[in-house]
Amino acid sequence: MHKPTNIETSWPDAVHAQFRRVGIRQVGYVPDAGHSRLIELCQDDPGIADVVLTTEEEGVGLVAGAALGGQRAALLMQSSGVGNCVNMFSLLRNCGFGCVVLVTMRGEFGEFNQWQVPMGSITEEVLRLAGFLTYRIENAEDVDDIVGAGCDMAFDGNLQVAILLSQRLIGRKQWGR
Amino acid sequence: MLDRREFVRQLLTDRGGLLVVSGLGSATYDVAAAGDHPLNFYLWGAMGGTAMIGLGLALARPDRRVAVLTGDGDMLMGLGSLATIGVKQPKNLSLVVLDNARYGETGMQASATQSGIDLAAMALACRFRDARTVSRIEEAADIRTLLHTGEGPTLVDARIGEDEMPRVLPLRDGHAIKQRFIEALNSG
Numbered sequence: 001m002h003k004p005t006n007i008e009t010s011w012p013d014a015v016h017a018q019f020r021r022v023g024i025r026q027v028g029y030v031p032d033a034g035h036s037r038l039i040e041l042c043q044d045d046p047g048i049a050d051v052v053l054t055t056e057e058e059g060v061g062l063v064a065g066a067a068l069g070g071q072r073a074a075l076l077m078q079s080s081g082v083g084n085c086v087n088m089f090s091l092l093r094n095c096g097f098g099c100v101v102l103v104t105m106r107g108e109f110g111e112f113n114q115w116q117v118p119m120g121s122i123t124e125e126v127l128r129l130a131g132f133l134t135y136r137i138e139n140a141e142d143v144d145d146i147v148g149a150g151c152d153m154a155f156d157g158n159l160q161v162a163i164l165l166s167q168r169l170i171g172r173k174q175w176g177r
Numbered sequence: 178m179l180d181r182r183e184f185v186r187q188l189l190t191d192r193g194g195l196l197v198v199s200g201l202g203s204a205t206y207d208v209a210a211a212g213d214h215p216l217n218f219y220l221w222g223a224m225g226g227t228a229m230i231g232l233g234l235a236l237a238r239p240d241r242r243v244a245v246l247t248g249d250g251d252m253l254m255g256l257g258s259l260a261t262i263g264v265k266q267p268k269n270l271s272l273v274v275l276d277n278a279r280y281g282e283t284g285m286q287a288s289a290t291q292s293g294i295d296l297a298a299m300a301l302a303c304r305f306r307d308a309r310t311v312s313r314i315e316e317a318a319d320i321r322t323l324l325h326t327g328e329g330p331t332l333v334d335a336r337i338g339e340d341e342m343p344r345v346l347p348l349r350d351g352h353a354i355k356q357r358f359i360e361a362l363n364s365g
Contacts, residue, residue: 025237026236026237049236049265051232051261051264051265053257053261054258054260054261055257057225057226058226058229058257058261060223060226060229061223061227061230061232061233062229062232062233063233064226064230064233065198065229065230065231065232065233065234065235065237066233066234067233067355067359068196068230068234068355068358068359068362069233069237069241070238071233071236071237073233087222087223088223088226090222091222091223091226091230091351094221095351095352095354095355096351096355
C-alpha cells in the first residue's frame with residue numbers, strides 16, 4: 001500500500017481544536033495525503049459529521065445545506081480541487097454562506113509532479129476571483145492563530161475564507177520508491 | 178407521463194414541516210407554482226449541487242424531513258452525489274427528479290435519460306433505501322407519503338411530459354431566500 005511520506009503531523013490537531021472551538025459540525029473532503037491526519041481527527045470526533053465527497057464541488061452544496069439547517073461546515077481539499085468548484089462557489093457568494101476551506105497546496109515549492117503545477121500555480125488567484133479571502137500558512141506555529149481568525153471571519157461575517165497550507169508546511173510529497 | 182405542475186402540487190399538499198430545496202429552472206418554477214413557502218430554498222444556479230444542499234440540510238436537521246425537487250439535467254450533473262448520499266444514508270432525505278429527458282431552459286435538447294440512462298437504478302446501486310420510476314398521477318399520493326414517512330435516502334424518477342409551463346418566478350435574491358428559510362426553520 002502506498003503511504004504518503006514526509007507528512008508533517010503536528011498542525012492538524014491545532015486545526016481540529018479550532019473546528020471544535022467554533023462549533024463546526026460537518027466536514028466535507030476528498031481524501032488527501034496532506035489532510036490525512038485532520039480527516040482522521042474529524043472522523044473520530046462524534047460531534048462532526050465527516051462526508052467523503054466524490055468531487056470537491058459537492059462540498060460547496062454541503063456547506064450551504066448545513067448552514068440552512070443551522071450548522072457550520074468546513075471543506076478540506078487539495079489545490080487541484082479548487083478548480084473543480086469554481087461555478088459552485090457562486091452559491092456561497094449569492095446567498096452569503098459563511099465557509100472555511102482549507103487547501104493543501106500542490107504544484108509549488110518542491111513539487112515532484114509537474115501535472116500539479118498548472119492548477120497549483122493559479123489556486124490563490126482563482127479563489128480570490130471567486131470572492132474568497134485568502135490566507136496562506138508557511139509555518140506550523142501560525143496554524144492555530146490563522147485558522148482561528150479565518151473561522152471567526154467566515155462564520156461571524158458570513159464570508160468565504162480559504163486558508164492555503166503551503167507545500168513547505170505539509171511536507172513535500174515524494175515518489176514512493 | 179405526468180403533468181409536472183399537478184404532480185408537484187400534490188406532493189407539496191399539506192406539507193407540514195417539510196423542508197424543500199428546488200433545482201434551478203423549471204423545478205424552481207414548479208415548486209413556486211405549488212405555493213410560495215418560507216421553507217422553500219429556491220436555486221437559480223449552482224447546477225449539479227441541489228442534492229448536496231439537501232444532504233447538508235438533512236444531516237444538520239435529522240429531526241426534519243428534507244425533499245429535493247430537481248430536474249434530470251441537474252441530477253445528471255451531480256451524479257457523484259448519489260454515491261456521497263449513499264455513504265451517509267440520511268433517513269430523512271428524498272430526491273424527486275422531474276425527468277422530462279430534456280434540457281428545458283436551453284431549448285429542449287435531449288438529456289441522457291432519453292437514451293435510457295436509469296436514475297432510479299443508479300440510486301439503488303448507490304444504496305438508496307428506495308428508488309422508483311413513476312409516470313402516473315395516481316402514484317402521487319404514494320410519493321407524497323414517501324417524502325413524509327419513507328426511510329431515506331430515497332429517489333423518485335418522475336417521468337413528466339414535455340410541455341413547457343408558464344414560468345412562476347419566486348424570490349431571486351439569494352440572501353433573502355436563505356434568510357427567510359433560516360428564520361422560518363428557527364421559529365419552529
